[in-house]
Amino acid sequence: MSDLLYVYAVARAPVQGVPASIEGVGGAPVRPVAGDGLIAVVSDVRAEDFEEAPLRKHLEDLDWLSGTARAHESVVRAVSDVMGVVPLRLATVCRGESGVRRMLDDGYDRFTANLDRLEGHVEWGVKLYATVQEEPEKEPAVEAPSSGRDYLRRRLRSRQSRERNWAQADALARRLHTELAGHAEAQRLHRPQSGELARADGVNVLNAAFLVRRAGSEAFVGLVERLTPQEPGIRVEVTGPWAPYSFADLSDPREGRVGA
């Protein structure tokens, strides 16, 4: 009852060698569990952390969540360096190896469909940040508006110039996204980051993921560099290569849509 296994990713059998040195959640060693034609990459986790009730409590704790997320991501990344994988959502937990095999069997069609589509591909993240400078008031600030109408006119003028700048940033983001999408197998837009964890300067205007052939990665990153707009206040950030998280399960039949 107590042997809980945390599942990171699913790959095709036979195992091409899960690097023995990888540590999973809680520092436990990572190992493969073979099912019928598929393998799951797992590690043992403690029941007092991953049984339903404690897990639910942990998920409310950002420190715990971030530690687990980083461990999850680093295992997926290490494994995806050596074989094609489908990454699973954080905190997929099974009871014992028999539970893992049951999961592999139940999900066989989805796993193989995703592996067919994603093998040999990586994901690159591209974000565009814009900093818009507030236009300094033309009139000296000390000079009070001469009338209510004057005040409103000033307000309107400063708002219009801000809007123009944001419209420019928006246009640059769209252009970059369109061009890159033309050189990727698929693209996916994430919501721009602006919550408390988004620490970067400027406003995140574009947050996109691109599915690229692993062999084409260098060319793709080079392309991003070439296409980065040389405008003041515009910054482009590339992350990757990620395992193709953002492209797993896009072939959901209800959506009828694969990638872009």
Add this chain to the structure above:
Amino acid sequence: MTTATGRLPGPYDSGGGTDLADILERVLDKGIVIAGDIRINLLDIELLTIKLRLIVASVDKAKEMGIDWWEHDPALASGARKRELEQRNTELERRVAELEALSSPARRDQEDRERS
């Protein structure tokens, strides 16, 4: 910026650690959701991603600036998908009407006369 030379760069190579936001966005909001034996996977994942959005990606800031075009991407928003279907529907209805007009008896008579 990340560069790709020799072995592909890892996310941790680019300047002092990958943003937690980027990782959470992927491991919590993407990747296959499949029922393990601990039922939290499916039951609470929706709540969790909503909370995640608050800390990683509250859209208000960009929206204030009038930048919301991702909302019209069918992959992102079911509302946008509905709009897209409605647009396609309207377009199809228009084309059906055109085709009907083309093949109406009066038109056909006229075409017959032109042909003879």
